[in-house]
């Protein structure tokens with residue numbers, strides 16, 4: 288059985304290969320290891336293999352892990368759905384929040400970010416396949432929300448996050464990412480340098496179109512129950 292360290296090594300090699308193949312600068316794509324529903328020991332294994340960025344979806348589970356791993360130099364990303372009654376804890380315990388899709392949530396996060404911490408890094412979730420069931424703003428709403436959130440003192444809008452509808456065809460996988468990146472680049476805002484998209488099944492398409500952060504869980508840590 289491959290170890291977590293083996294899986295990490297293989298995934299990083301896959302990312303580096305895709306960077307080269309699609310003319311992306313070396314190391315321009317970061318790996319966010321998604322550790323939801325996996326034990327703290329799995330995080331420790333990945334950490335010992337050099338991994339520093341971890342993504343969690345469930346607040347209480349993440350808090351438990353953070354308190355066990357207080358001595359570790361981990362950058363914590365919250366990638367789950369945000370309930371407005373949880374913003375206070377999220378604002379105090381994470382470095383990045385990926386699924387912001389309303390001004391109301393952003394205002395709460397900004398006002399609840401403790402003063403002794405640097406501004407909270409935010410990615411705005413965009414519903415790029417216009418799916419009824421998914422959260423996220425439309426491409427049309429995106430520029431306005433970015434400019435409103437940019438006014439908030441304790442947040443730093445770093446970019447966008449997306450989970451497109453699954454597609455098998457490579458060209459079809461690339462299309463929504465291309466449109467999203469073009470929209471963000473047209474805003475000419477240098478702070479917007481994070482493109483949080485790409486998972487195991489569409490990693491290459493995402494990297495080809497400009498992803499800077501791919502979110503991978505199962506391929507590193509194995510299946511979740």
Ligand SMILES: *Cc1c(COP(=O)(O)O)cnc(C)c1O
Nearest residue numbers: 321344366487502503504505506
């Ligand atoms: C769970 C999750 C992932 C990782 O999914 P895997 O299929 O385990 O690789 C990535 N992004 C988000 C938003 C997730 O919730």
